[in-house]
Amino acid sequence: MREEGPSNGEKKSDDDEVGMMMIPCLDFSFNNKNNNNGLGSLEEWKKMMSKKVREACEKHGYFVLVCDDDEIVPKVLREKMLMGLKELFDLPEETKKKHQSTTKPYSSYTSDCPVIPLNQSFGVCDSHVFHVSQEFTNLMWPHGNPSFCETMNSISSKLVELNYMILKMIEEGYELPKHYTWEIEDMLMKGTVFLRLMKYKSPSKEGEIGLVTHTDKNTLTILCQNDVQGLEVQTKTGKWIQVEIPQNAYVVVVGDILKAWSNGRLHAVRHRVTMKGDKERYSFGVFTMPKDEAKIEVPPELVDANTHPLRYHPFTYGDYIKFFVSNLNENALDEFAAL
Numbered sequence: 001m002r003e004e005g006p007s008n009g010e011k012k013s014d015d016d017e018v019g020m021m022m023i024p025c026l027d028f029s030f031n032n033k034n035n036n037n038g039l040g041s042l043e044e045w046k047k048m049m050s051k052k053v054r055e056a057c058e059k060h061g062y063f064v065l066v067c068d069d070d071e072i073v074p075k076v077l078r079e080k081m082l083m084g085l086k087e088l089f090d091l092p093e094e095t096k097k098k099h100q101s102t103t104k105p106y107s108s109y110t111s112d113c114p115v116i117p118l119n120q121s122f123g124v125c126d127s128h129v130f131h132v133s134q135e136f137t138n139l140m141w142p143h144g145n146p147s148f149c150e151t152m153n154s155i156s157s158k159l160v161e162l163n164y165m166i167l168k169m170i171e172e173g174y175e176l177p178k179h180y181t182w183e184i185e186d187m188l189m190k191g192t193v194f195l196r197l198m199k200y201k202s203p204s205k206e207g208e209i210g211l212v213t214h215t216d217k218n219t220l221t222i223l224c225q226n227d228v229q230g231l232e233v234q235t236k237t238g239k240w241i242q243v244e245i246p247q248n249a250y251v252v253v254v255g256d257i258l259k260a261w262s263n264g265r266l267h268a269v270r271h272r273v274t275m276k277g278d279k280e281r282y283s284f285g286v287f288t289m290p291k292d293e294a295k296i297e298v299p300p301e302l303v304d305a306n307t308h309p310l311r312y313h314p315f316t317y318g319d320y321i322k323f324f325v326s327n328l329n330e331n332a333l334d335e336f337a338a339l
Contacts, residue, residue: 022060023060023064023241023243023244024056024059024060024062024063024064025063025064025065025066025246025249026049026052026053026056026063026064026065026066027066027067028049028065028066028067028069028072029066029067029068029069030042030045030069046169046172047172049169050169050170050172050173051173053166053169053170053173054169054170054173054174054266055173057170057254057258057266057267058265058266058267059267060233060235060267060269061233061253061254061266061267061268061269062233062243062251062252062253062254062269062271063251063252064243064245064246064249064250064251064252065162065222065249065250065251065252066246066248066249066250067248072158072161072162073155073158073159073162073250074158075248077151077154077155077158078155078224078248080147080151081151081152081155081224081284082224082225082226082282082284084147084148084151084152085197085199085282085284086280086282087148088122088140088148088197089120089199089282091140091141093111095140096109096111096120096122096140097109098139098140099122099124099136099139099140101123101125103125104123104125104192104194105321105325106123106194106196107123107124107125107194108122108123109121109122115212116209116210116211116212117201118200118201118202118203118208118209118210118275119198119199119200119201119210119211119273120198120199120200120201121196121197121198121199122136122196122197123194123195123196123197124136124152124194124195124196124197125192125193125194125195126192126193126194127152127153127156127193127195128153128156128157128160128193128195129153130153133149133150133152133153133156134149134153136149136152137149137152152195155284156193156195156286159222159224159286160193160286160288162222162250163220163222163286163288164288166220166222166252167219167220167288170258170262170266174262174301174302176299176301177301180299190290190291190294191219191288191289191290191291191294191317192288192289192290192291193286193287193288194218194286194287194288194289195284195285195286195287196284196285196287197284198281198282198283198284198285199280199281199282200228200230200273200275200280200281200282200283201275201280202275202277202278202279202280203275203276203277206276207274207275207276208274208275209272209273209274209275210230210272210273210274210275210281211272211273212272213234213270213271213272213330214270214271214272214330215255215256215259215268215269215270215271215330215333216253216254216255216256216268216287217255217256217257217289217320217321217324217332218255218256218257218287218288218289219255219257219258219287219288219289219290220252220253220254220255220258220287220288221252221253221255221285221286221287221288222250222251222252222253222285222286223250223251223252223253223283223284223285224250224251224283224284224285225245225281225282225283226281226282226283227247228277228279228280228281228282229242229243229244229245229276230242230273230274230275230276230281231243231245231251231271231272231273232271232272232273232274233269233270233271234269234270234271236267240272242274253269253271254266254267254268254269255268255287255289256268256320256332256333257289257290257296257317257320259333260296260298260312260315260333260337261296261297261298261299262298262302263298263302263303263308263310263311263312264308264311264312265302265308268333270330289317290317291317291318292316292317292318292321293316293317293318294316294317295314295315295316296312296314296315296316296317296320296337297314298310298311298312298314310339311338311339312333312337312338312339313337313339315336315337319336320332320333320336320337323335323336324336
């Protein structure tokens with residue numbers, strides 16, 4: 001496992017900021033051949049990793065995930081997806097605008113937004129279901145593009161599995177009673193999987209905003225990008241740092257729903273995209289979110305009158321999203337559900 005360490009481009013301001021400026025990087029590879037550097041069995045590795053995942057999500061609200069194990073997400077699949085994104089976004093604008101949806105917020109094609117003029121994106125709900133990927137692909141390429149369809153469906157499925165693995169690690173990291181296993185699955189896992197495909201045009205000036213500051217409104221996000229950096233996160237003390245993402249790595253981001261469920265123990269990190277240089281940035285991410293009717297409620301074991309008093313009242317996910325979409329407030333979770 002790779003320990004936490006500062007990124008190459010990171011600048012430290014003062015001594016009390018050094019701890020916050022550390023970017024957590026966790027290696028999810030488990031090599032049975034060398035016994036994972038003496039860590040023992042797979043079960044021992046999972047227990048150790050669950051603790052590391054929980055700590056990173058509490059302290060930072062995100063972590064960089066590296067893995068040499070093609071069983072989790074094959075490198076070839078990832079590269080095919082990134083190459084396919086360029087082909088997708090090179091399609092005529094009138095073709096891309098055919099992808100429209102009224103069922104879920106942000107699940108259509110968007111571009112030319114005055115607030116984020118560099119950004120173009122597609123939102124595809126449940127792309128891990130094959131017929132959904134096929135319908136999207138046939139809309140974009142009426143004569144067919146089976147290669148992109150298969151790639152999009154396969155990598156969505158792989159990232160969904162990884163997403164659920166991380167959620168289980170968080171649950172196990174808190175050592176909650178076994179009866180919470182079904183509750184975690186029903187509340188946080190059995191919902192909508194949302195694939196977002198993004199392109200950021202090269203900026204006209206250095207440091208131009210590609211995506212505005214926000215927290216994710218879902219449960220958990222896994223992001224992947226090409227070799228163009230740009231993701232920035234804000235530390236708990238308000239400092240912005242760029243996350244240098246290694247090749248073949250992913251970024252895992254805690255969303256508002258995990259923050260609420262964990263009674264604020266898990267940190268929903270504020271992040272943005274800032275563009276530099278003359279290259280286009282392509283990225284994609286899988287966002288898991290509960291069903292609209294799912295009730296988000298803090299487990300009693302995560303409440304302590306002295307150190308962790310109850311912070312959020314129970315709410316349904318659908319009500320929260322309606323509140324956010326109608327208000328677009330950066331502090332939507334606290335305004336909607338805080339006690």
